[in-house]
Amino acid sequence: MQMRPAELAAIRAGEVEVAFRRWERPRVRVGTRMRTAVGLIEVTSVDRVAVSSLSAADARRAGAVSLAALRQGLDRLHPDRPVYRIGLRYAGVDPRHALRESVPDAAEIDEIVAWLDRLDRASPAGPWTRATLLLIDELPATRAPDLAQRLGRDTPAFKQNVRKLKERGLTESLDIGYRLSARGAAVLDQEGHRRPVPDRPVPVPGIPLPHLGAAATRALTSHGVASLEQVAELSEAEVQALHGVGPYALRHLRAAMGAAGLTFRDDPGGSPAAGSTTEMS
Template sequence: MIFTAAALEGIEAGAVTLAFRRWEQPRVRAGSSQRTAIGVVAFDAVEPVDAASVTDADAAAAGFASAERLLAFVDRKAHGPVLYRIALRYDGADPRLALRVDDALSDADVANLRRRLDRMDAHGAWTEATLRLIADRPAVVSTELAPVLGMERAPFKQRVRRLKELGLTESLEVGYRLSPRGRALLARLGT
């Protein structure tokens, strides 16, 4: 789900506990969660509702002044005919933040990361080369980094996101850098 900055602020503060969306079918499910700019948002319930049943109290819980304003917003952003009511809550910081600063890698941590990188490399080695490129050229945009590895920008960015999932890289305003965890792993892998 895409949230406005105001909605994310409200979710983090606990003031926004509902969202409404028009979809063909639900795009989130109860019990799932999503990482956002503020951290993790958990979805506790997802149910279809009739627009006529949406109250001003529902709108306030979704961060809107009235049901009319809420429904106008939802209708402008509609991706289907069914209106869904989503109960949500802030579920804490992005776990990758803590992971990427953890640079005290045990032998087991290194072995686990090596196994995961090897799986990523199953159809062609790229993980270590990408990590080393980012280490050598921090804060450089993907449009400059991708060609160094003979890649287009979009697939390169997808690969960097996969490394970010392991806590090895972090995105900057411009470009990327290795996280402390990524630097520690490269040091353990050697040259």
């Protein structure tokens, strides 16, 4: 279930409680918890409704400017499909954030290593876990197809493998590609793997950049900006001046920063980045 950054921020703030979608059949069920850019969003209800039964109260709960606007939005795409009202609530931060930034002790590393070994033994394509971790360490912020090609894997299978590593907090997704987490680095170091850059610093903790497009992401990362907290240390004018950062990227940066309780340095109405504990996926 796709949701816009502004919609996610409103759900987190308690300003939006429902969403309306036209589906052939329900795509979520009650109790489903979705990992999003603002944390966990839980589905509290799923009901099929008639467009004619929608009210102004439904529009307000969905964050629509009016009942007419809500109905027009539903009629814009797939008007032949039934309408579902999905109850939503913010259910807390994504637990993977704290996990990937925590350095495991010896017992935890032994458990992770045993799990990686099981994945390797179960893979029909042969061992892949350490090679994948080492490649991500060597080439952070690199497109998944390029990484998959270097390992001789097809892109969907490669992405599926990386998701398994991400679930254990060993990697994290960026707008382009991935990076090794502090937890993943600790595992490789404990096993004695020769890492591509021995003096590579531990990944800076923080909220990853949202999806901005390749040009904008490269512009920011080339200036050492890889998290929203680092963006908040800059003025909006400084970010806009970077070649490759256009209106689309700025709009998504503002939405992601707003959802995380951050603002640009020169925003007089915002709160400072320091001390922020809000997490994103």
